Amino acid sequence: MKRTPIKFSQMRLGESNSALLENLRQIVGSQYILETKSDLAAYIEEPRGYFDSRTDAAVFPATAAEVAAIVTACGKSGVSIIPQGGNTGLCGGAVSQPGQVILNLRRMNRIIGIDPINDTITVEAGCILADIQQSALNADRFFPLSLGAEGSCQIGGNLSTNAGGINVLRYGNVRDQVLGLQAVLADGTIWNGLSELRKDNTGYDLRHLIVGSEGTLGIITQAVLRLSPRPKQVETAFAGLRDLEASLDLLAKARSDSGGSLSSFELIPGLGVALANQHIPGCRDPLDVRYEWSVILVYSGSAAGEGLKEALEGTLACAMEEGIVADAVVSQSEEQTQQIWAIREGLREAQTLEGVAISHDVAVKVSSVPDLIHRATSAGARLVPGVRLYPFGHVGDGNIHLSFLQPLDMNADEFRSRQSEINEMVFDLVDDLGGSFSAEHGVGLLRLKQMKQYKNPTGLSVMAKIKKALDPHGILNPGKVIP
Ligand SMILES: Cc1cc2nc3c(=O)[nH]c(=O)nc-3n(C[C@H](O)[C@H](O)[C@H](O)COP(=O)(O)OP(=O)(O)OC[C@H]3O[C@@H](n4cnc5c(N)ncnc54)[C@H](O)[C@@H]3O)c2cc1C
Structure with missing residues (x-):
């Protein structure tokens, strides 16, 4: 923008x-x-x-x-x-x-090895995420980090931003997938923390200091990552909801019905389905009627014959009887699954093709998601009449990508000029709900102002002291993360 x-x-x-x-x-x-x-x-x-x-x-x-x-x-x-x-x-x-x-780091792209007993994969930092996923699958294991940029982002970048994605609900952020790291520190020392241990309580955990530090504390060169059992059954559904609140009712039901197999729960606005249909070739409505709010939900399991399809159908049938879900489809083929995900994956591109979008990647506690969206809708309309709220994403984690799309009757520059007012409204609202102004994308240069405004001052001052201690001359990615 x-x-x-x-x-x-x-x-x-x-x-x-x-x-x-x-x-x-x-x-x-x-x-x-x-x-x-x-x-x-x-x-x-x-x-x-x-x-x-x-x-x-x-x-x-x-x-x-x-x-x-x-x-x-x-x-x-x-x-x-x-x-x-x-x-x-x-x-x-x-x-x-x-x-x-x-x-x-792109030349450092070797998969160093898979240890099937320890259930780990050791990789260089420049490995493309999709290549790590594929290597795990080839060994009948699963690396769960999955996001739209997986064909080009590198694991070093994922770790440095503590990336999230569509499987956080079940597996956690990438921070939860890392056992050990090797990194080069600002004085040129190579820190070899390539631990393969699941338990190691020997003082401060430097691994977790470097994960999420966005290249300001060290350059990650290798990582030992935890693997999971390869899902043998993956059942995907698209459900049109009664209203926004019904997303939480369905989430609670799916959590208790699925016996721990719920792995994704993504919110899709009706406007998103419409724009994906309009702008992305090959996208089409999964249901006959377009609902104001829908979700994609996935049950996945590693044991054969778990009956996950029946479980998912059961959840949705019961939710329909209770009026939570208006209509739903459970995918019957790989092609249908891809069509459902094509809508979710097309949302970001569709918003870009539609015109100017003022976007935020925020988190609130899961139960506050409807409140966040309702309040942002009214406040957005008060600020810029005609603005179109376009919230989508990881509702199961409380992480919503909250975008405001240019009103149809407003020109791009005029809408752009309202960016800071919209940002301020969103971040004040998120703060009021006890949330975070950056859920999974990080701070970089983009959210420095918000770090100053909303981050706990003691926490911020400790961060600055850590940076000074590890990088006294500001050699590594200066000016990022810490205002
Ligand atoms: C289409 C699309 C969808 C996305 N979806 C998601 C999503 O669902 N969830 C999510 O969390 N994010 C998402 N992202 C953003 C995501 O954070 C990045 O795609 C990815 O994690 C960054 O990896 P990268 O290799 O491109 O890093 P870069 O963009 O190159 O760098 C990102 C940061 O990490 C630092 N860095 C990079 N490599 C290293 C290293 N080896 N050592 C130390 N520092 C390093 C850089 O200095 C920078 O601060 C998406 C992005 C796109 C374009």
Whole structure:
């Protein structure tokens, strides 16, 4: 949406640090450092176009030792580093400025090994998420992190942002999937915390400090990840609801009926179904009637013959009798399942194609989701008459992607000019409900103002002290996360 000008430092890396660039070439090999504008384009493109990103160089190390050498060399020259994975993050965490070096992990993409007894997979940080999922499946195991960018995001980026996605309800965030980490710290030390243990109460847990730190405390180079049993039965349904409150009634029912097999529960607004149909080729309504609110729910289980389809049909039949669900379809084929998910996966793109969207990734406690949406609808209409609220996502976790779409009779620039008022309204409301202004996307550059405004001051001051202790010269991703 609106590009936020960043105060660029005047230093040009090329002019003042030719010795550093030569040093970096020697560390990685000259073919693994990019310096021209056209070569750098893919690494400075910011997915939402919110920020101008620029750099003079991107380096592509192949080993943790090379990462450490780069950090040491940059540290000596006082040049800061922007760690980067697939560059799909949604809050400007991997945005760089001239005078900074992008360190992209994509060459470090080896699956190091799977331990079937320990139920773990060890990977390099630059592995694409979808490749890890596939490797786990090949070994008849399951890596549950799943999100729209899985074909291009890297596990290092997922860990650094503590990514969530569609399976959090059952498996937790990626933080819950990690047993051990290897990371390069700001002084160039390689911290080898590649533990394969499920229990280890020996002091502070550095793994959890680095997970979610968005590249500000260390550069993740390897990880040991927990695997789960491969689901042998996955049953997917699309249910049109009586009203928004019915989503919570159905969630409670599905939780108690499914015996722990409920793995996804995603809210879909009627406007979302309409726009996905309109803008995304191949999307179509799963039901004959379009309801104002629907959900996708999934029961999945690892034991054969669990009767999950019958259980799901039973939940929905009972919910229909009780008037919670107006109509529902349980998928009968892989193709039908894909059609149902195509709606969910098309929601973000459909909103972009519809015009200007002012988006928020917020969390409240699950029971407050309807209140959040109702209050945001009325407050949004008071602020900008005709604005279209477009809330979707992980209602089972209380995480809603709350977007406001440009009114049909308002031009794009006029709507854009209302962004800060809408943001303030949403974040005040979320704060009032005891929620979070960033549920799963992180802080990056995008939510620095909110960190200052809403984050507990003591917590924020401890974070600043940790950053100072681990990175006293501000070498790693400076200016991100901590205002
Ligand atoms: C279509 C789409 C759907 C999405 N859906 C979801 C979703 O459902 N749930 C969700 O949580 N997120 C979602 N996201 C955002 C998500 O956070 C990112 O896609 C992903 O987790 C970031 O990985 P990346 O490799 O692209 O990281 P990047 O964008 O390259 O970087 C993200 C941050 O991590 C840091 N970083 C990257 N690699 C490392 C490393 N090795 N060591 C230290 N720091 C590093 C960067 O400095 C930056 O601060 C979505 C994004 C898109 C585009």
